[in-house]
Amino acid sequence: MIVSRDHIFKDGELKDKVILVTGANRGFGLAITMDLSKAGATVIMLGRDLGSLEYAYDAVVDAGYNEPILYPLDLEGATPENYQELQDNVLEKFDKLDGLIHNAAILGAQMPIEQYDIKLWYSTLQINLSAPFMLTQFLIPALVKSEDARILFLSSSVGREARAYWGAYSVSKFGIEGFAKTLSEELEKTNISVNTVDPGKLRTEMRRTAYPAEDSSTVPMPEEKSAAIVYLLSNLSPKMNGEQLTIVD
Secondary structure: OOOOOOOOOOOOOOOOOOEEEEEOOOOOHHHHOOOOOOOOOOEEEOOOHHHHHHHHHHHHHHHHOOOOEEEEEOOOOOOOHHHHHHHHHHHHOOOOOOOEEEEEOOOOOOOOOOHOOOHHHHHHHHHHHHHHHHHHHHHHHHHOOOOEEEEEEEEHHOOOOOOOOOOOHHHHHHHHHHHHHHHHHHHOOOOEEEEEEOOOOOOHHHHHHHHOOOOOOHOOOOHOOOOHHHHHHOOOOOOOOOOOEEEEO
């Protein structure tokens, strides 16, 4: 299903909503955070590096948007105890969670499977697939307390159609698609909807690494597409579940 990137949201469209964004400190995650905050949501900015989180926080506050919450957490090394602490903090401070956006991911390496570094394979699968599983599992108790909770998993075209040499990244995104579909079936009778979103081309550091010869001036900036995420978290969008969404280029 195609999602337009041209949503024009109003200030306060997401007022009183609490939304957690992983990888919120840079790239598409920061663009999403900026727009969600502008729309009135309280964003829990989860990222590995506190310094870059603080820089992103300043960007949101300096723009005059709703003040976010910083939550440093290394998804590669996070333990069940870390996720339990996050759950406790969310429930204690907000008593609910209205949205969960799984944006954080690493590219890994683009090389043949027979040459793929095993340690890098484990790291990529841990950050891109296992961490979203654990984070989701521990945050479901907070999500069920929302009247309209929405989980979005950021996916990729290489997670829907196989492409040679994309290795662990492609496998992790195929895993995300399967995980999201399974979860959507399990939660279909609840107030939680689950969908995947392929954002399409984005002018990010990850894409520059993946396509070094590409003319980046032809690729949309993250902030040109982040309004689509606001729409998908807003009550203005239909309540979809188990869908594969794609933001139009």
